[in-house]
Amino acid sequence: MANKAIILLAVLLCAQAVFGVAVVSKSAWGGRAPRSKTTLGNNLSYAVIHHTAGNYCSTRAACAQELRNIQSDHMDSLGWPDIGYNFLIGGDGAVYEGRGWNVVGAHATNWNSKSIGISFLGNYNHNTATSAMINAAKGILADAVSRGQIVSGYILYGHRQVSATECPGTTLWNEIRTWSNWRA
Ligand SMILES: [Zn+2]
Numbered sequence: 002m003a004n005k006a007i008i009l010l011a012v013l014l015c016a017q018a019v020f021g022v023a024v025v026s027k028s029a030w031g032g033r034a035p036r037s038k039t040t041l042g043n044n045l046s047y048a049v050i051h052h053t054a055g056n057y058c059s060t061r062a063a064c065a066q067e068l069r070n071i072q073s074d075h076m077d078s079l080g081w082p083d084i085g086y087n088f089l090i091g092g093d094g095a096v097y098e099g100r101g102w103n104v105v106g107a108h109a110t111n112w113n114s115k116s117i118g119i120s121f122l123g124n125y126n127h128n129t130a131t132s133a134m135i136n137a138a139k140g141i142l143a144d145a146v147s148r149g150q151i152v153s154g155y156i157l158y159g160h161r162q163v164s165a166t167e168c169p170g171t172t173l174w175n176e177i178r179t180w181s182n183w184r185a
Pocket residue numbers: 050051052108160166168169
């Protein structure tokens with residue numbers, strides 16, 4: 002009986018690994034360790050979508066370089082403990098680890114401790130998110146629900162809805178307004 006339980010657990014763990022979105026770890030993109038971390042609670046009600054307003058990238062190497070540049074800017078120029086976002090989406094269709102799960106981000110003033118922040122690499126006033134990027138973002142949001150970081154009925158906002166900013170850029174703003182969890 003105990004063996005059966007162990008086998009079932011192993012199957013469930015494997016299934017989760019197979020169906021979850023692959024995330025490029027911070028170490029894989031050459032990121033630095035955080036100076037400090039604040040724990041982000043589970044069962045949050047919000048997710049906030051951003052753009053980096055910087056360079057678009059369409060290869061793993063270019064996205065990794067852009068991520069290192071952004072992290073240096075956030076840590077060295079802004080003095081933050083780490084890159085601001087929880088996860089980032091590259092033009093190569095990959096999800097990149099930022100602060101990751103259960104760590105409070107620095108992406109939307111007054112909303113950091115009640116949301117996860119996901120940012121698209123590029124400037125979506127003139128770039129356009131590909132279907133691979135959109136699927137990647139929806140995939141990491143689904144994983145956030147399945148692991149209990151956000152509730153299934155979470156509300157999706159664009160950064161401009163919670164702060165005076167044009168983020169996440171007009172093309173991405175028009176895109177996310179079609180997603181089922183977006184609310185006016
Ligand atoms: Zn933003």
